[in-house]
Structure formats: C-alpha cells, structure tokens
Amino acid sequence: MKNIILLTIEALQYDFILKALLVGVLIAICCSFLGIFLVLRKYSMIGDGLAHVSFATIAIALLLDKSPLLVSIPLVILSSFIILKLTEKGGLHGDAAIGLISSSAVAVGVLISSISKGFNIDLFSYLFGSILVISNLDVIFSVILSIVVILTILFFYNSLFAITYDEEFAKVIGLNVKHMNYLISVLTSITIVLGIRVVGTMLISSMIIFPTITALQISKSFKNTILISLVVSVLSVVLGVFLSFIFNFPTGATIVILNAICFIICLCMKKIKSY
Template structure:
C-alpha cells in the first residue's frame, strides 16, 4: 500500500492532523522549558496525567475531562512551591510527580489492576484518536501558539534573564503562570500522541536538536518545529508500514534527527 492510499483512511488523516498540531506546540514550548532548565516538568506532569487518567477510569469519566483540570492545578502547584515554599524547581516537579504516580498506582490497584484502557494511555495510540479529540487538539494548539506569539518578547526576555525582565516592567509572575498552564495543556494533549511514558521526549528532543545547529532564538523555534512535525509524520507512516508502536516510533524518529544534528555540529566544530 502506498502513502497516498494511507491518506485515504480517516484514522490516518486524524492522526496526522492532530499529530502535526501537537508537534508544533510541543516543539515551541519545549525550547522555552529546556532553556529555563525545566525539562523535567513534562515528565512530572505526565506522571500526574497517569494518576488523573486512573481516576477518570475508576470514576468512569472520560479521562481528558478530569485530566486537564488536575494537571493544570498541579502545574500551578509546582510554580507556587518554587516561588513561595522555596522548593527548588526540580524538587517541586519531583514532589508533584511522585504524588501523581502514587495516586495512579493506588487507584489502578483499587480498580482491579492495570487494565487495557490504562495501558493504552501509558503508551498512547494516535491512530485511535477520535474526531472530537482531533478538533480539541486543533483548538487548544491554536490557543497555545497564539498565546506564545502574543507574549513572545516577554517570554524570551524572562527565559534569558528573569531579573532584568522584571526590571523592564514585565509581570514575570503572570508570564510564568501562563507558561506552566500552556505546558499543562500541551502535556495532556500529547498523551494521545505518544502516551504518558513518552510525553517529555516530544517536549525535549526537538528543542535539543535545534540547539545543536540553530544560529539564533527564532531559528531554534523553527528548527525545533520542523523536526518535530517531520518526526510525527514520518513516525506515523513508518509505524504503519513496519507495524511498530506509533508513539515509540515518533520518539525514535525524533532521536534520529537529534543524532543527525549533533553529528552535523560535531563536523562543523572539527572541520
């Protein structure tokens, strides 16, 4: 079967459309959170996602409805702990992350162990994404990108030097809050693409790929977005053609781009 024939299937169209939108927001936010040394926030919030999906399944509520608010609150809790309770950023992520995992394990065991539904969220299945989920992905992705573009200069300024940004009159607390809320929304959306276990890969890999070869902040965002989108598209087609799990294939395709960029930089540095 050729690629054009694959495109005739509705489930592949939905996977490609939602995957591309989610790849765009992951790669953009990824650049910001990696530079702010908050790379593990994706991992931490993914663990919370696990706990809230388990809660949704136990209560028989559609997991996305319960996951989004819980992950949003958790992301703000990480921020508050860092700002008010003087907990270091990585420690705050660790606290929220372990509570999420612990809660998920307890809920899963109360619900009779890890069932098929929970496993499908852990490892993701973008090919099973519904029409409604695709529309939601598009809407939320447009909102996330719109907010990033609107606050682009403020976000860049805070990312480079928060103290000076504050001295320029930027409301840094507000921008930090916006950034973690956007990350929370992105993490929840990404759950459908690569699964809870691999969310942070989609946030981190395109960004660190871009940093190998980019010559400026804007080009970092562009390279990160391009490699992320290509990884999703190639990952979906490769996984179907060779019958591999789609989420893991997308992540490994991302890793391939990272390796290529890393070797390119090494080559430039030495020759």
C-alpha cells in the same frame, strides 16, 4: 520500496491515520514553540513531571467514566501551579518539587488502576499512546486548544523571550515574571494532555525536549532554533505515524526514536563542524 509507497497511500484512506496526523502535527507545533522557553530556562523536567501527573488524572477519568481530556487538563494545570507554589513559597528547588508531585501522582495512578482492574488495557494505551483511540471529540478539543496555545505563545512572544534570556532584566522593564511562569505552566499542561493520545504519558515530555535540543546543536539564533525545532518535530510525527502503520510499530515510540535519530545526526554535524 514500491510496497512502502503503496502502504503510505493506503494509510491516508483511513480516518484514524488522518486524525493522528492532524492531532500529532498540532501537538508538534505546540511542543516546538514551548520547548525553547522550557529548555533554555532549565524547566524542561516540568514537562516530564506533568506527564507523570497525567497518568494519575487519566486513571481517575477512567474510574469515573469521564473524558480523559476534560478531567486531565484542569488537574494537570492545578499540579503545575502546586509545583510553582512549592518552589516559590515552600523553599524547594524546582526539581525537588517536580519529583514530589510526579511521584505522588504516579503512586495515586497505580493505586487506582490496581483497585479498578477493568480499565488496565485502556490505561496502557494512554501510557504509550495509540492512534486507534483518537475520537472525533479528541480531534475537536485538540484543534481548539492547540490553536489557543499557539496564538498565546505568538501574542506573548516578546515577553517570553525576555524572561527566557534575562529574568532580572524582564522584571526591571516591568514584566510580571510570576504571571508569565504560570502562563508557561498552563500552556505546557495543555500540550502534555493533548499529546497523550498520540505518544502517551510516558513519552510526551520527550516531544518537548528533543526537537529543541536538536535545533540548538545547529541553530544560530532564537527564531532559527524555533524554526528548526518545528521542522524536526513535525517531520518526526508525520514519519512516525506512517512508519507505525506500515511496520506495525508503536506510534509514540516510533516518533520519539525518530526525534532521537535527528538529535544524534545534528550533534554529529556540530562535532564535525567544530574540527
């Protein structure tokens, strides 16, 4: 126990740990705010689909030797718009549109990575996350964009709340539901791209889904769900970063497993209360 405490204190002396904590906590907050709107509207799989799209965008960025953040954000946002358009105009169900875009994106990413074998190791770090690759530029972008996401959600909170619980009523009271859907897509896209550095493209969607469904097991109100989700998400990230340093575990996987443990605990609590 004493060694673990000493290693935790030692971890705080490393810049890459501090960067991972800062970026990770900001992403956790974004995921907590977004998660409830996506899960309750049954749009949670769009996060998984866009995460797969980000795999292709990172492969493109590495091929062009450009910043993955700068390349991924516009391309992932564009993909989210295409998914919405396919759902609205193409007559496809949401899950079909997501599957179509995500599978195509993964195919493109695999093709690019096989052609340019030189960056396969870098691509692996983006797939599953690596706190060692978070640069100062990533931190700056993450801080700015996370603040934008959080402030936007707070500003449009009432509108997002309305369309989450009753989309038809939201239309009746004059809300532009279509524009709000696009806003959620943009915010989700940005959050997913920001989370790539910490947990990777294959695991980032779980940070949006897990804290919310965990909170829904024990919460009694909308705001309470967001608060519990926020605590679970931030706690999982902070503990995940420290545990990955102490025991040399993969950071992304550790964070997701901690989220899963929290879900199981809250689910058991719900079952016990129901008896």
